Amino acid sequence: MSRFRISITRRSEPGRWFAAGTVCAAIGFGFVLAGCLFALGGVNPLTAIARIIMGSFGSLYGLKETLTKSIPLILCSSGLILAFRARFWNIGAEGQLLAGAVGATFIALRSDGIPGSLVIPAMFVAGAVCGAFWAWIPGILRFRLGVNEVISTLMLNYIIAEFVQYLVYGPWKGSQQFGFPYTDNFHADAVLTTFPGSRIHLVTLGIALICAALVWMVMHHTTFGFSVRAAGESSGAARYAGIHAGRVTVAAVAIGGAMAGLAGVGEVAGIHHHLSYPWSISSGYGYTAIIAAWLARLNPLTAILSSIFLSGILVGGDTIQTAMNLPAATVNVFNGAILFSLIGSEFFMSYRIRIQPKVVP
Amino acid sequence: MRGFLRIGGMMVLITCLCGALMLTACQPAKAPDKNGNPDTGDASAPPITGKIKAGFIYVGPVGDFGWSHAHEQSRQHVMKLFPWMESTYVESVAEADAPRVIDRLVQEEHCDIVFTTSFGYMDSTIEAGKEYPNTLFMHCSGYKQAPNVGTYFAELYQMYYLNGLMAGALTKSKKVGYVGAHPIPEVVRHINAFGLGLREVNPDARVTVKWLFAWYDPAKARDATEALIAEGCDVIAFTQDSPAICEVCQEYAARGKQVLTFGHYSPMQRFGQDAVVSGQLVDWNGLYEEILMRVHTKTWTNRDYWWLAKERATLLGGEPDVPINPKFVEPLKAVTVKDPILGPISVHDLALKRLDQMREPTVLFDPFTGPIKDQSGTLRLKPAERASMSMLLSMDWFLDNIDGTIPKN
Numbered sequence: 216m217s218r219f220r221i222s223i224t225r226r227s228e229p230g231r232w233f234a235a236g237t238v239c240a241a242i243g244f245g246f247v248l249a250g251c252l253f254a255l256g257g258v259n260p261l262t263a264i265a266r267i268i269m270g271s272f273g274s275l276y277g278l279k280e281t282l283t284k285s286i287p288l289i290l291c292s293s294g295l296i297l298a299f300r301a302r303f304w305n306i307g308a309e310g311q312l313l314a315g316a317v318g319a320t321f322i323a324l325r326s327d328g329i330p331g332s333l334v335i336p337a338m339f340v341a342g343a344v345c346g347a348f349w350a351w352i353p354g355i356l357r358f359r360l361g362v363n364e365v366i367s368t369l370m371l372n373y374i375i376a377e378f379v380q381y382l383v384y385g386p387w388k389g390s391q392q393f394g395f396p397y398t399d400n401f402h403a404d405a406v407l408t409t410f411p412g413s414r415i416h417l418v419t420l421g422i423a424l425i426c427a428a429l430v431w432m433v434m435h436h437t438t439f440g441f442s443v444r445a446a447g448e449s450s451g452a453a454r455y456a457g458i459h460a461g462r463v464t465v466a467a468v469a470i471g472g473a474m475a476g477l478a479g480v481g482e483v484a485g486i487h488h489h490l491s492y493p494w495s496i497s498s499g500y501g502y503t504a505i506i507a508a509w510l511a512r513l514n515p516l517t518a519i520l521s522s523i524f525l526s527g528i529l530v531g532g533d534t535i536q537t538a539m540n541l542p543a544a545t546v547n548v549f550n551g552a553i554l555f556s557l558i559g560s561e562f563f564m565s566y567r568i569r570i571q572p573k574v575v576p
Numbered sequence: 577m578r579g580f581l582r583i584g585g586m587m588v589l590i591t592c593l594c595g596a597l598m599l600t601a602c603q604p605a606k607a608p609d610k611n612g613n614p615d616t617g618d619a620s621a622p623p624i625t626g627k628i629k630a631g632f633i634y635v636g637p638v639g640d641f642g643w644s645h646a647h648e649q650s651r652q653h654v655m656k657l658f659p660w661m662e663s664t665y666v667e668s669v670a671e672a673d674a675p676r677v678i679d680r681l682v683q684e685e686h687c688d689i690v691f692t693t694s695f696g697y698m699d700s701t702i703e704a705g706k707e708y709p710n711t712l713f714m715h716c717s718g719y720k721q722a723p724n725v726g727t728y729f730a731e732l733y734q735m736y737y738l739n740g741l742m743a744g745a746l747t748k749s750k751k752v753g754y755v756g757a758h759p760i761p762e763v764v765r766h767i768n769a770f771g772l773g774l775r776e777v778n779p780d781a782r783v784t785v786k787w788l789f790a791w792y793d794p795a796k797a798r799d800a801t802e803a804l805i806a807e808g809c810d811v812i813a814f815t816q817d818s819p820a821i822c823e824v825c826q827e828y829a830a831r832g833k834q835v836l837t838f839g840h841y842s843p844m845q846r847f848g849q850d851a852v853v854s855g856q857l858v859d860w861n862g863l864y865e866e867i868l869m870r871v872h873t874k875t876w877t878n879r880d881y882w883w884l885a886k887e888r889a890t891l892l893g894g895e896p897d898v899p900i901n902p903k904f905v906e907p908l909k910a911v912t913v914k915d916p917i918l919g920p921i922s923v924h925d926l927a928l929k930r931l932d933q934m935r936e937p938t939v940l941f942d943p944f945t946g947p948i949k950d951q952s953g954t955l956r957l958k959p960a961e962r963a964s965m966s967m968l969l970s971m972d973w974f975l976d977n978i979d980g981t982i983p984k985n
Contacts, residue, residue: 530676538664542667
């Protein structure tokens with residue numbers, strides 16, 4: 216015999232401050248959830264969470280690492296936002312990033328004939344083209360043959376990963392790597408300069424920020440952006456307005472793929488300086504970027520912040536092991552708790568919940 | 577009055593509370609560190625006390641068996657042994673993340689020595705050595721040294737050779753399978769050593785190689801084993817980290833078909849009591865004791881430790897202190913070969929004799945002794961010539977009794 220009634224009603228588009236508040240509350244709730252798990256592991260949860268935050272945002276060293284890891288996330292998530300706005304569910308940023316890495320490596324290994332100063336630009340162009348091509352395939356498959364893009368983009372991730380393995384074990388295996396599956400290290404011309412004392416490859420960071428800003432500009436201030444949104448919201452209405460939904464969507468998806476490709480160039484030229492196992496090159500950036508994009512509610516400028524936040528969680532996770540001697544799985548549990556509550560908070564943003572006394576008839 | 581509660585509002589409140597609590601919690605984190613030294617912010621300052629702090633970086637989970645598990649066992653061993661030692665470890669570190677984790681161990685945990693235990697960490701370790709000249713580094717399985725960077729490795733090929741002798745005595749089909757993790761020099765060396773043992777007892781037998789391209793993938797290992805058995809192999813050796821192959825062979829034994837195998841790295845006889853003949857075991861204890869003792873007594877040098885049977889870093893058997901599964905002692909004693917020096921001798925005795933010879937301080941026997949020809953018939957080692965270190969480290973050819981390919985560029 217409850218005396219209260221819970222009513223759930225749909226909310227109109229949440230206000231900016233309400234959305235921000237809900238996200239912060241969700242993160243707080245995630246910390247509480249993770250804290251309970253730390254307490255179960257016999258570690259003071261407040262110390263643990265403080266150490267994680269100190270390890271990613273609270274020290275200069277942590278901040279540098281957080282920024283380094285956020286570069287590919289910013290690029291991939293801005294690219295994904297283009298596709299998601301067109302309601303094209305691209306799960307393939309991971310593969311598009313690897314395609315970009317392959318393109319860049321191809322140029323880097325054959326850079327002899329190119330003037331030194333042109334090697335890096337050529338690598339970025341090649342990476343963008345390869346990333347765009349890898350995103351164009353599922354785009355064209357969907358609009359010509361009606362193939363579900365969730366499946367095709369995901370499967371293409373595996374295909375390119377196997378291709379990278381083939382390259383590093385076979386034709387591109389380095390002659391100076393003692394038979395190990397790496398290409399030879401890139402020539403100095405093909406290596407990105409980093410911010411002194413860190414691993415932040417500045418060029419890619421700049422490109423990432425510019426890309427995010429451009430996506431925002433295009434989305435809100437150009438006809439193309441309008442067409443993309445129209446194609447996503449209602450392809451029928453778009454057709455009435457004279458917009459070719461298929462062509463516009465494929466273009467948006469390919470441009471998004473190009474950005475993921477740029478992220479791949481940054482990883483091989485800025486961090487690794489050679490191509491190696493696919494899981495070593497990417498460590499799941501393409502998938503984490505999906506979360507970053509949604510966390511930002513498909514706003515590319517907010518995606519910069521969400522990317523930095525997510526990479527901070529990844530980077531700070533080390534301290535769970537080094538400072539507290541908890542197993543590596545705890546890092547995943549911690550990240551999972553935060554993401555779980557963030558995704559759960561979507562519900563509160565879309566629906567209003569009221570608890571009110573039951574009206575006796 | 578219709579009182580209602582906004583869940584959203586409540587969550588904002590919770591966050592504020594968390595934030596406030598966290599701010600207070602940040603204070604003790606900045607307070608004096610474990611040694612009681614005030615945090616001066618100087619990352620490379622040596623510790624004042626006589627304690628030595630070691631940081632360990634593992635490529636996989638410490639789990640129940642395999643590579644990282646073996647290192648972790650030895651870390652716990654030296655922690656018990658040396659009262660002056662402190663340590664911390666980080667598991668499942670991707671190659672690309674190694675520089676960050678090394679930085680953290682040096683800057684935040686103030687480690688005096690950092691052990692990086694995967695080949696892929698090599699360049700990161702060398703770079704870190706330049707960046708932190710006051711910290712010592714030991715890289716496992718690499719070939720690059722620096723003034724403050726040494727290397728160490730426990731090498732198993734001698735044990736593979738001994739396993740090969742037994743395989744030669746026990747195979748009836750004269751077809752032996754080998755499941756390799758990755759086509760890298762270390763695994764190629766294992767396969768060739770196994771092939772050398774096989775050839776010594778059974779000159780007509782051949783080895784068929786299948787690659788997994790993974791260190792740990794039980795499902796793929798299972799498939800590869802089934803495929804080799806279907807091709808007629810009745811002995812399967814392997815270099816990969818799961819006990820899946822021992823389980824497959826045990827399943828065949830339960831169904832009345834004998835397919836034999838050898839445990840790798842960790843005790844795996846327990847997964848196949850009727851199928852695991854012997855195996856290779858590693859013991860990092862001695863190496864870690866040696867290295868840490870040298871740090872403690874300030875006699876550390878940037879040596880390249882390459883420890884084998886002689887140093888007891890590698891052991892024969894599928895379980896500790898069980899060099900040969902008792903079930904297979906009689907069958908191995910029943911097969912006799914004629915050795916040019918030892919005369920007629922059972923394979924059981926030959927294997928144990930060879931083990932003794934390799935354990936002698938002067939190493940009276942080494943499997944990689946010429947004449948050795950590769951698949952194409954090229955003479956790789958002249959009669960009586962022993963393989964050099966550089967040949968062992970960059971081995972990219974198969975022995976002439978091995979069927980399989982190493983991907984080439």
